[in-house]
Amino acid sequence: MSLNRRRFLSAAAAAAGSTALFPALGQSAFAQDRNIRHFWWGNPERDKRTFEVIRIFNEKNPGIVVTGETLGSADYFTRLTTQIAGRNMADAIQMGYGVMFEYIDRGAILPLDDYIGGALDISKMDESAISAGRVDGKLYALSIGANSHVSIYNTRLFQEAGIEFDPFGWTYDDLKRIAAEVKAATGVFGSDDGTADYQLFSDYVHQRGERLFTDEGNFGASPEIIADYFAIWTDMRTEGSLPPGQVSAGLVNAEISNWGIVTGQTAMSYAWSNQLVGVQNLIQDKLGAAMFPNTPEMIPGSIIQPSQFICLSRDTVDAEAAVGYMSAFVNDPDMTAVLGLERGIPANSDVRAALQPKLTEIEATSVAFFDGIQGKTMDLLPPPPNGAQEIEAMFERVAVAVLLDQGSVQDVASQIAREAEGIRRRSR
Amino acid sequence: MSFQSRLRRSMPGYVFLTPWLIGFFLLSIFPILASLYLSFTDYDTVRAPEWIGLENYQYMFEFDYRFWQSLKVTFLFVFLSVPAKLIFALIVAMVLDKGIRAVGWYRALFYLPSILGGSIAVAILWRQLFNADGVINSALRVFGIQGPYWLSDPSYSLYTLVVLAVWQFGSPMLIFLAGLRAIPQDLYEAAEIDAATPARKFFAITVPMLAPVIFFNLVLQMIEAFKSFSGAFIISGGTGAPLDSLLFFTVYLFSEAFSYFRMGYASALGWVLLIIIAVFTAIAFWTSKYWVHYENERG
Numbered sequence: 001m002s003l004n005r006r007r008f009l010s011a012a013a014a015a016a017g018s019t020a021l022f023p024a025l026g027q028s029a030f031a032q033d034r035n036i037r038h039f040w041w042g043n044p045e046r047d048k049r050t051f052e053v054i055r056i057f058n059e060k061n062p063g064i065v066v067t068g069e070t071l072g073s074a075d076y077f078t079r080l081t082t083q084i085a086g087r088n089m090a091d092a093i094q095m096g097y098g099v100m101f102e103y104i105d106r107g108a109i110l111p112l113d114d115y116i117g118g119a120l121d122i123s124k125m126d127e128s129a130i131s132a133g134r135v136d137g138k139l140y141a142l143s144i145g146a147n148s149h150v151s152i153y154n155t156r157l158f159q160e161a162g163i164e165f166d167p168f169g170w171t172y173d174d175l176k177r178i179a180a181e182v183k184a185a186t187g188v189f190g191s192d193d194g195t196a197d198y199q200l201f202s203d204y205v206h207q208r209g210e211r212l213f214t215d216e217g218n219f220g221a222s223p224e225i226i227a228d229y230f231a232i233w234t235d236m237r238t239e240g241s242l243p244p245g246q247v248s249a250g251l252v253n254a255e256i257s258n259w260g261i262v263t264g265q266t267a268m269s270y271a272w273s274n275q276l277v278g279v280q281n282l283i284q285d286k287l288g289a290a291m292f293p294n295t296p297e298m299i300p301g302s303i304i305q306p307s308q309f310i311c312l313s314r315d316t317v318d319a320e321a322a323v324g325y326m327s328a329f330v331n332d333p334d335m336t337a338v339l340g341l342e343r344g345i346p347a348n349s350d351v352r353a354a355l356q357p358k359l360t361e362i363e364a365t366s367v368a369f370f371d372g373i374q375g376k377t378m379d380l381l382p383p384p385p386n387g388a389q390e391i392e393a394m395f396e397r398v399a400v401a402v403l404l405d406q407g408s409v410q411d412v413a414s415q416i417a418r419e420a421e422g423i424r425r426r427s428r
Numbered sequence: 429m430s431f432q433s434r435l436r437r438s439m440p441g442y443v444f445l446t447p448w449l450i451g452f453f454l455l456s457i458f459p460i461l462a463s464l465y466l467s468f469t470d471y472d473t474v475r476a477p478e479w480i481g482l483e484n485y486q487y488m489f490e491f492d493y494r495f496w497q498s499l500k501v502t503f504l505f506v507f508l509s510v511p512a513k514l515i516f517a518l519i520v521a522m523v524l525d526k527g528i529r530a531v532g533w534y535r536a537l538f539y540l541p542s543i544l545g546g547s548i549a550v551a552i553l554w555r556q557l558f559n560a561d562g563v564i565n566s567a568l569r570v571f572g573i574q575g576p577y578w579l580s581d582p583s584y585s586l587y588t589l590v591v592l593a594v595w596q597f598g599s600p601m602l603i604f605l606a607g608l609r610a611i612p613q614d615l616y617e618a619a620e621i622d623a624a625t626p627a628r629k630f631f632a633i634t635v636p637m638l639a640p641v642i643f644f645n646l647v648l649q650m651i652e653a654f655k656s657f658s659g660a661f662i663i664s665g666g667t668g669a670p671l672d673s674l675l676f677f678t679v680y681l682f683s684e685a686f687s688y689f690r691m692g693y694a695s696a697l698g699w700v701l702l703i704i705i706a707v708f709t710a711i712a713f714w715t716s717k718y719w720v721h722y723e724n725e726r727g
Contacts, residue, residue: 106474250580
């Protein structure tokens with residue numbers, strides 16, 4: 001959630017982009033066009049591609065004018081909340097798998113079922129992607145790319161240290177060994193510190209055979225599991241394979257440009273697979289992709305889930321046109337060609353086939369990674385309960401105490417379990 | 429004059445005031461009253477608000493430890509930054525008052541941080557300066573000192589923001605400067621004849637004569653410090669991190685309102701802050717009877 005050069009640039013680009021809208025808006029209102037607004041969070045690369053997609057759509061669909069609005073992810077939801085309260089959300093809005101359900105539950109997003117077969121074509125979409133956008137039997141969201149957790153490692157440093165491992169079946173013990181070997185051979189810390197990383201943590205809970213949230217919506221991670229998780233990282237940190245805790249404390253939820261693998265401070269960072277491309281663009285060394293480390297029992301912990309959705313907002317002024325745009329966004333060959341893999345692996349099989357021959361090296365790596373994890377992931381979980389977002393933020397906030405050596409691993413673990421319960425009680 | 433003719437005479441005035449009045453009622457009074465109402469509801473921005481009475485306030489005081497933490501951080505910030513900033517501003521004002529060459533330049537130069545002060549750019553700059561391998565620590569390394577992790581260590585993070593606040597001393601400095609200029613020089617001349625030391629002159633002439641200005645600056649800066657937001661928001665990434673050491677009241681309010689759908693609760697927080705500021709302003713006014721004397725006052 002930090003503001004740095006990247007975010008600043010994207011915000012500036014957004015500001016520049018929105019000024020560019022005004023002439024278009026004025027013009028279209030004059031011509032009695034149907035106006036659709038699309039709002040997403042992005043980065044300079046994504047914004048460039050999405051504005052290009054909008055241009056293509058507008059060209060192909062005279063009479064409909066789509067305008068784009070974009071912000072960095074941290075500001076996106078703030079703006080969205082303001083717009084919800086002001087009842088002026090964009091027609092098509094971007095959503096993430098975790099947050100979306102709270103918006104659906106509160107009624108900010110409209111179901112799409114009435115448009116299927118009409119304005120909306122989902123015939124070529126993977127069934128798994130469609131079901132991920134369904135709540136209580138209704139379709140609320142179109143997946144715009146599949147995603148999973150990935151460990152990104154620096155292949156040059158791994159080679160120098162002579163590391164051999166199975167990227168699709170390795171354990172935390174392997175990580176411990178590898179991190180120490182990389183540090184010894186290259187002087188670079190073996191890995192980023194996962195202590196306050198909620199994604200690594202949530203996988204670990206699954207890998208221990210538990211669920212992050214029970215069917216009743218309660219927090220499923222016991223203090224023992226949380227403490228075990230912290231102990232794994234604390235061990236590695238004590239051994240000197242990870243950066244000092246105070247450094248890692250400043251990097252919780254950091255922007256890509258501050259990750260250890262990008263700054264050169266560590267040999268491995270943890271990410272969403274659609275971020276591979278973005279990370280590779282920032283460094284020279286070739287990147288490798290592995291699953292998150294597992295427990296010796298090798299219980300799958302990662303999920304393949306939509307990275308982002310495009311949804312129809314409650315405040316849409318022209319649902320038919322908006323759904324038409326959303327449908328084109330996931331199906332139209334020209335538009336999807338521009339989008340590429342930037343938002344994740346497309347859920348439409350035709351789109352995937354069309355992209356295959358044009359992949360860059362890192363895109364090929366991420367496709368190969370996706371092939372490798374098939375059958376090694378867990379089924380999609382039921383939608384997280386209200387309060388899940390706040391529990392994630394709470395975890396990242398409280399776990400920092402472990403990094404800063406303030407309070408024992410056990411105490412911090414019990415505090416997290418206790419607070420998670422309190423948040424659930426307060427969320428309706 | 430009859431009421432009607434008085435009205436007719438003042439009518440043009442009100443007509444000219446109308447745009448401002450509309451803005452005042454629509455953009456200030458209405459939202460303020462709306463937030464008072466919302467503070468007694470469970471408003472989540474999407475669904476219609478439901479009246480829940482005092483529940484928000486009750487939860488805040490009984491269960492919400494982050495509320496208390498945010499109060500602690502905010503009070504600490506106010507009590508550290510306001511005196512430090514005022515003292516610093518006064519020192520600079522006194523130096524500039526001595527009539528150095530190109531004083532206009534210096535005044536403009538010193539005022540610059542205050543113009544930039546609330547801006548996001550400065551907060552980002554501050555982040556860069558105090559980063560683990562930022563400018564400050566690089567400078568310290570030249571002298572062989574390993575600087576602390578200013579921003580990720582909760583025992584230092586707040587102080588970096590106090591320094592940021594002090595650095596924005598420009599506006600109280602300008603007001604002090606005007607106040608200093610207004611002190612009659614013959615008082616100092618008389619003191620000099622009596623061979624008063626500079627310290628004596630400062631405490632016996634400057635401070636009492638400047639008291640109304642000090643008081644004015646104190647109240648203004650205090651209110652501003654209570655409301656301080658952008659520095660902590662940017663440097664902590666909006667979360668109050670590390671370990672809630674930068675959880676300013678406003679940052680907490682913001683995250684409750686915009687991250688967790690608790691607009692009703694955030695409104696209640698806003699009203700608590702308003703009452704706190706009002707109480708402290710009242711206390712300042714009450715104590716001023718004992719230390720602020722105005723020249724045109726008798727006694």
